[in-house]
Amino acid sequence: MNRLSLTDRRLFLVVLIVLLGVVMSFLSPYFLRAENLLSMTQYGAVLGLLALGQAFVILGGGGGIDLSIGSTMSLSTVAFGLTAVNLGLDPWLAAVVAIAAGAVLGAANAFLINVLRLPPLIATLGTLYLYSSLALVLSGGVDINGFDRSGFAYLGQSKVAGIPFQVLFVLVPVFILAALYMVRTRQGRQIYEVGNGSITAALAGVHVRRVRTSLYVYSGMLAGLAAVVNASWLLNAKPTAGAGMELQAITIAVLGGVVITGGVGTVLGTFLGLTVVIVLNSGLQLAGVGNTWQIGLLGAVLVGSVVLNNIVGRRRTR
Amino acid sequence: MPESALSRARLFLLPALLIAEIIVFASLSPRFLTADNFANIVINASDLALIAAGLTLVIILGGIDVSTGYAVGVVAWIAAKLMSAGQPAIVVVLVSLVAGALLGSINGLLTTVAKVPPIIATLGMAAVFQTVLFGLWNSNDLFATPVAPLLSGQRFLGVPMVLAIVIVVYALLWWLSRKRRFGRNVYAIGSNPEAASLSGIRSRLVVFACYAILGLLVGLAATIYIGRVGVVQASTGNELTLLAIAAVVVGGTSILGGEGSVLRTLGGLAFIVVLQNGIVLAGVPPLWNGLIIGLTILLAVSVDVLAKRGDSRKLFRRLA
Numbered sequence: 055m056n057r058l059s060l061t062d063r064r065l066f067l068v069v070l071i072v073l074l075g076v077v078m079s080f081l082s083p084y085f086l087r088a089e090n091l092l093s094m095t096q097y098g099a100v101l102g103l104l105a106l107g108q109a110f111v112i113l114g115g116g117g118g119i120d121l122s123i124g125s126t127m128s129l130s131t132v133a134f135g136l137t138a139v140n141l142g143l144d145p146w147l148a149a150v151v152a153i154a155a156g157a158v159l160g161a162a163n164a165f166l167i168n169v170l171r172l173p174p175l176i177a178t179l180g181t182l183y184l185y186s187s188l189a190l191v192l193s194g195g196v197d198i199n200g201f202d203r204s205g206f207a208y209l210g211q212s213k214v215a216g217i218p219f220q221v222l223f224v225l226v227p228v229f230i231l232a233a234l235y236m237v238r239t240r241q242g243r244q245i246y247e248v249g250n251g252s253i254t255a256a257l258a259g260v261h262v263r264r265v266r267t268s269l270y271v272y273s274g275m276l277a278g279l280a281a282v283v284n285a286s287w288l289l290n291a292k293p294t295a296g297a298g299m300e301l302q303a304i305t306i307a308v309l310g311g312v313v314i315t316g317g318v319g320t321v322l323g324t325f326l327g328l329t330v331v332i333v334l335n336s337g338l339q340l341a342g343v344g345n346t347w348q349i350g351l352l353g354a355v356l357v358g359s360v361v362l363n364n365i366v367g368r369r370r371t372r
Numbered sequence: 373m374p375e376s377a378l379s380r381a382r383l384f385l386l387p388a389l390l391i392a393e394i395i396v397f398a399s400l401s402p403r404f405l406t407a408d409n410f411a412n413i414v415i416n417a418s419d420l421a422l423i424a425a426g427l428t429l430v431i432i433l434g435g436i437d438v439s440t441g442y443a444v445g446v447v448a449w450i451a452a453k454l455m456s457a458g459q460p461a462i463v464v465v466l467v468s469l470v471a472g473a474l475l476g477s478i479n480g481l482l483t484t485v486a487k488v489p490p491i492i493a494t495l496g497m498a499a500v501f502q503t504v505l506f507g508l509w510n511s512n513d514l515f516a517t518p519v520a521p522l523l524s525g526q527r528f529l530g531v532p533m534v535l536a537i538v539i540v541v542y543a544l545l546w547w548l549s550r551k552r553r554f555g556r557n558v559y560a561i562g563s564n565p566e567a568a569s570l571s572g573i574r575s576r577l578v579v580f581a582c583y584a585i586l587g588l589l590v591g592l593a594a595t596i597y598i599g600r601v602g603v604v605q606a607s608t609g610n611e612l613t614l615l616a617i618a619a620v621v622v623g624g625t626s627i628l629g630g631e632g633s634v635l636r637t638l639g640g641l642a643f644i645v646v647l648q649n650g651i652v653l654a655g656v657p658p659l660w661n662g663l664i665i666g667l668t669i670l671l672a673v674s675v676d677v678l679a680k681r682g683d684s685r686k687l688f689r690r691l692a
Binding site for chain 2: 058175181182183184187194301360364
């Protein structure tokens, strides 16, 4: 039953992607060219990592949401820039520091939510302010650059067989690992159990708080990884790198079939949701539609996809 | 539920913090403790106060709205446009109220009829409102003057007249939520939506009404906003969204619903706006602003949650 509805969701997204592709190729003759299709994914790598983190946190239930994910990315970006430039360490070492910083920030969210028991919405709203402001304070509000050493630009600016390096060797492997983790490991399955009902899961011997804590740490680490990929792509560590990204990350996760109350959703769905958003954004870009219009359309898609979910869900229960 | 010492202390925490805050800032800056500065604080906080009041109702019933800032932006643009077309103040205010109520009604319809979780519905609509404002603005900044003396920082015996509007709105909402059946229904839905429906409360209507009331106040806030800020741009109002939520939860209204009051929001609001004003006067660089606000939210809500530890049932309730 549950299985069937998930399949439907993914099928729906595939159909949507094909339809959008057709519409976009009419809007712009350049859309279907290979170089455009591939450069589209460059922008998607950063967004995809954030969306995956968001999907994890929402799946864990209990009102789980990470509004601070964009700010976590910003602060990790600054951690990267300070380590690579001000401390003068190797940029690859700085990348490890950035991911570790993300993990710590995620753990701080987890502490507020799982130990102090703050509602996730409020805890991460507070850290949204806190992390983004800290990123500005630590960097003095200015961009950090000058870390193009040890071939660091290779990560974000090169292509292998025409495919951007960060998509082939970061985004895709991370999604495959995440999918295997969710389906094949006991911890992965426990996420669904916790998301579907924390009391039932606790009675069945699952350590609910530990599972949820790990999800916020994953989310933070993915935001740290996104910060590294973004810094390498733009060769610039901006203290506002992740500002506003939380909306897009939530949109992708929900569009991909992650139910906001937790327990339902897949990694593949999130990947398809990401594809929809990238096709939409780059198609509109080519058609000359500005950035802000895309934000509005994304908002409409977000609300529309939940309304659609509800209609489909209601029909099935009848 | 027997009240613990901590939860009784909770009631006095905010006033105590507010007094401590005032003492600290008064010692840091000679300009802080002046009638002129307090009038300034009132003027700068008045639009935020109206939004936070409406938002309190929505949060008490277990909802949330993260679209209020850009909704203010859209209505502010409409109001400024009408002003520049030479429309009388009464027309500007009425149209703004209607426009605000319409925007709020969209959120209300999405959460009640289409059953979209409020965080998703309002997050999506925030993006839509942002784009609508961007489209209306179309790279032309609109300049505006105060709509009416009552909606401006103009003072009567040294007191900003706009304070009267804030007092009337808070008094009305307090009366509505504490003395009328509508208010009891709001609390009932917030503490247990199923039980509320089973006991015959027309939940959808009440929820819709709360979002519409919030929209109405957003419209009114926009008419004050344009007079205060003087210009409408692409990002107008954006900063109000999170501040309004912060004022409500710092005031002690539970984000889980069912508990809280507009008067508490007034306390939370006072704490935040005095903090913002004080740190500027004390010479703290503006980059630190978010840091201090973020810490304040976390601290205030932590104390609140720790005080209610005993009541663990609610912690299992899903929020969104």
